[in-house]
Amino acid sequence: MKKKSLISGLLISSALLLTACGDDGNASGEAGSGETYTLKMGTALAETDPIYQGLVEWKENVAEATNDEVQIEIFGNGSLGDDKDILEQAKVGTNVAVIVDAGRLAEMVPEIGILSAPYIVDSYEEASQVVESDLFKTWEEELAQDHNLQVLSFNWYQGDRHLLTNKKIEKPEDLKGLELRTPGAPIWTETISAMGASPAGIAFSEVYPGIQQGVIDGAEAQHPATYGANLHEVISNIAKTSHFQLLTGVVAGADWMDELPEEYQQIVKEEAAKAGAEASQNTVDQLADFEQKMVDAGVEVNDVDIQLFKDATESVYAEFDGYEELREEINKILGK
Template sequence: MKKLLSIVLAGVLTVSLTACAGKGSSSEVESNSNETTKTDSKAEVAATQGKYTLKIGTALSENDPLYQALENVFEKNVEEQTNGEVQVEIYSSSQLGSDEDVLEQALVGAGVGIITDPGRLSNYVYDFGVLQAPYIADSYEEVLKLFATDVYKDLCSQIEQQGFNILSFNYYQGERELFTKKPIVEPSDLKGQRIRSSGSQVVTATLEAMGANTTVLAWSEAYQALQQQVIEGVEVHLSAAVGSSMQEVTKYLSFTGHQQLLTALVISDAWMKSLPEEYQTILIDQSYKAGTAASEAVLAKNEEYLRTLKEGGIEVIECNKEAFKEACNIAYETLGYTQIKAKLDAELGR
């Protein structure tokens, strides 16, 4: 799997997964000087202070491979290659706020970034959510192909126009499964079950098509909500389940595989364009390298994650995956993604 990952990432996807990174003019901000004068750009502020600071948030814990790649690859290499002029700070467990909060800060030019998914980006470019729609891909290899399509590149251009800069879209977090308090074999078993949704329309529509009731919560609140019986389950990938100790508050794991989660490091386009071009290139390159490292680690450790969950008391349920696939077909109609899915299918020859 590692060999395949390296070949694909080094070849077909190197350009497309970083396609949203761009260059342009800087935005105006206030300086912090004692004279309280205004400068014309963030670049001038940074020159006065001697450095730029980028704060990156993620809902994941510090022991998650994605967080570790951000810290050990992205932060380390960016700071080294810019001689400390760009300082990177990584925040786990939604310490910077929810994905939506950080994205809104980025829109006004703040030096912040977030690891987020296509579903949340669909709040800004609606069709982006199709890349996270249920069973749009059945494997990691298939989802990589989605991010090499002209459909993706067009969506990427649209997200730039909204004020975001996608440094790279190659942070694979794994396949999304159901963790519940009761065994889930068929979609009908989800009737009346309150399952946590991130709040994105794609996730909510997927869960409701599968038969669940949804409750929108930040991931950092899911553990306590399960403890207090506010919800009966979550849909999440194995690394995040282990990182947040889902084995302590749920009993069953159903391998529904309803999403293959490839995520992006998204920052402010205005802040990005305030950097010297050489620094912009460094951020793009190192984000891609961090995404590769994170993805390889996730793939290599999935068996270890599953073992940890089982040892913690989780029972794996043999669910009817085909029944879940069939149930999720209605989600494309609900979301209005029928036409764009047809374009993807045509481009991929399926």
């Protein structure tokens, strides 16, 4: 089979594209000058999600630290639009940002898509190690220099992703004939195909009606998002495959970020990192609670032999140029 170009979505931080309120739209370059800057922050997540709540904390802390001169408006449940569309707007100077995974960013920096490869890391801690490495910094720089996108922080952990269906899944063979929703980035769709299902790249907001109406047979997602979208109402089973560890980032437009006074740029980044760390820990702490709520609602949650799914998705790495070598680099970073 021909190798595909590395195209998958980088988990980048949602763009902090802050618009200056002035006749010419340019900042004065001085904090406390009375200029105000507004960033519209998009996410597909619901208000019940720890990550969404972390974005609210980020918003409040930035407003306080800048005397309300930097204002962040949060748009949940995909109401600001598709992640890819928001990124395109950020690149051309619109005051928008998005919380996004590495798979989508891979369309611009192919190598970063390795972070969305199946079982590339086994935990939030391992994912954090990679994001803090020099390797990841080179991808960040390429995004900024070549694509006008600024990663504000990439430490927003949303949990490990599992299979959501209306039949019990215990092994890859059980997925034959099922159509499952996954984000449209090639690394994600290739992974679902390798597992044995057919991938459907529809918007997350369309998953509930899609399953309900029989358009798709299920999806794959992390517990907070599954519960937040009420998917436990239209599925009967969750197979705990943990095939992706979903670490995401807040990404904004580099040009708009540059329009902020330097002091405010620092505040926005520092507060994004702080809020991301706290939201990630809250996610880890609440995963079991989200699972119990869905069990209480009648969903069967079953553990699987993860090695079977690791073996099934091993072929994915050979489908993307350079991913086998990148995996070796990451294993060295992790000391494996």
